Amino acid sequence: MKKLDLKRELKQFYAPRANRVEIVDVPAFQFIMLDGRIEPGESPDKSPAFQEAIGALYGVAYTLKFMSKLREKSAIDYPVMALEGLWWGDKETFDLAHGEPASWTLMILQPDHVTAPMFRAAVEKAAEKRPNPSLSRVRLERFREGPCVHALHVGPYADEPRTIARMEAFAAEQGYRFHGKHHEIYLGDPRRAKPETLKTVLRHPVKRAG
Numbered sequence: 338m339k340k341l342d343l344k345r346e347l348k349q350f351y352a353p354r355a356n357r358v359e360i361v362d363v364p365a366f367q368f369i370m371l372d373g374r375i376e377p378g379e380s381p382d383k384s385p386a387f388q389e390a391i392g393a394l395y396g397v398a399y400t401l402k403f404m405s406k407l408r409e410k411s412a413i414d415y416p417v418m419a420l421e422g423l424w425w426g427d428k429e430t431f432d433l434a435h436g437e438p439a440s441w442t443l444m445i446l447q448p449d450h451v452t453a454p455m456f457r458a459a460v461e462k463a464a465e466k467r468p469n470p471s472l473s474r475v476r477l478e479r480f481r482e483g484p485c486v487h488a489l490h491v492g493p494y495a496d497e498p499r500t501i502a503r504m505e506a507f508a509a510e511q512g513y514r515f516h517g518k519h520h521e522i523y524l525g526d527p528r529r530a531k532p533e534t535l536k537t538v539l540r541h542p543v544k545r546a547g
Contacts, residue, residue, distance in 0.1 A: 338406070338412045338413070338414055339411070339412070339413045339414070340413070340414045340415070341413060341414070341415035341448055342415075342416075343415055343416055343418060343446070343448060344416055344418070347446075349361060350363055350487075351418075351419065351522060351524075351538065352489075352538075353487050353488055353489045353538060354489070355489050355491065356489075357488065357489075358486060358487075358488045358503055358504050358507040359486070359487060359488070360484060360485070360486050360487075360508070360511060360513070360543065361484075361485055361486075361487055362483060362484050362485075363481070363482035363483060363484075363485050363540075364481060365479050365480065365481035366446050366479070366480060366481075367446070367447045367448070367449060367451065367477065367478070367479050367480075368421075368444040368445060368446055368447060368477070368478060368479075368480055369394055369397050369398060369401075369444060369445050369447055369456070369475055369476070369477055370442055370443070370444040370475070370476050370477075370478050370480070371390045371393060371394055371442070371443050371444070371471060371474055371475050371476070372440070372441070372442050372474070373386050373387060373390055373440070373441055373442075373443070374386075374439065374440045374441065375387060375439045375440075375441065381441075386471075387441070387443075389469060389470065389471045390443050390471050391420065391443065392467075392469055392471070393463075393469045393471035393472045393474075393475055394420065394443055394444070394445050394475065395417070395420075395445070396463035396466070396467055396469060396472065397456070397459050397460055397463050397472070397475055398417045398418075398445045398447075399417055400459040400460075400462050400463045400466075401447065401451055401455060401456065401459045402414075402415065402416075402417055404455060404458065404459055404462075405448075405450070405451070405455075411450075413448070413450060415448050417445065418445055418446040418447075419445070419522050419523055419524055420443065420444075420445055420522075420523045421443070421444050421445065421446070421520065421521065421522045421523070422441050422442065422443050422444070422520070422521045422523070423441060423442040423444070423518040423519070423520055424439055424440070424441050424518060424519045424520075424521065425439070425440055425518045425519065426439050426440070442518075444480070447477070451477070453477060456477040460472055460475060482517075482520070482540070482542055483542060484513070484542065484543050484544070485520070485540045485541060485542050485543060486504045486505075486507060486508045486513065486515075486540070486541055486543050487504070487538060487539060487540040487541075488500055488503065488504050488538075488539055489536060489537075489538055489539075490536070490537045490538070490539050491533075491534070491535070491536055492532065492533055492534075492535060493532040493533065493535065494532075494535070494537070497521075497537070497539060500539055501519075501539060501541070504539065504541060505541075508541075508543050509546065512545060512546055513543035513544060513545060513546060514543060514544065514545075514546045515541050515542070515543060516542055516543065516544050517541070517542035518542070519539075519541055520539070520540035520541060520542075521537055521538070521539060521540075522537065522538035522540065523537055524536040524537060524538060525537065
């Protein structure tokens with residue numbers, strides 16, 4: 338059985354060095370994705386739709402992994418990658434900590450050998466095992482982010498603004514400015530880790546200033 342070490346192969350995009358802000362050119366990757374919106378006054382951990390979406394994505398992701406691992410020909414094993422989220426608000430900038438309405442796209446990276454037929458079969462299997470209304474909205478799509486600034490944030494989600502400020506200042510020093518959707522990659526599980534030890538990769542697309 339072939340094994341893919343996606344975490345090692347994609348280390349430059351998913352494991353930035355601590356205390357460093359860097360610019361990376363993120364190529365096209367394949368994801369399972371699901372869109373939604375945080376209700377006004379709610380937070381992600383209290384939003385039923387957000388939690389339902391996480392369950393749907395992980396259900397499909399693990400089903401695809403085991404389908405790939407157990408197939409008779411060309412079996413491939415690989416790790417389920419971290420949950421990621423694209424975030425944007427009604428304004429150019431938004432502050433989720435203050436309960437502002439925010440839209441999101443949750444996603445989990447998939448290896449290139451995962452095909453559309455495999456994906457459709459995985460959604461059906463996941464629905465049979467654990468019904469979830471959000472499964473009908475999960476899609477398989479390629480997404481290219483392009484030039485971005487990213488950094489590893491260690492600590493509570495509420496403290497992210499200080500890291501984002503460092504990223505924006507670094508981008509400006511390099512002749513770039515933020516545009517597009519704020520991107521978070523959740524390396525820690527807030528249900529198990531202490532807030533001060535949570536690790537989140539923060540990423541934001543950039544383009545040349547002026």
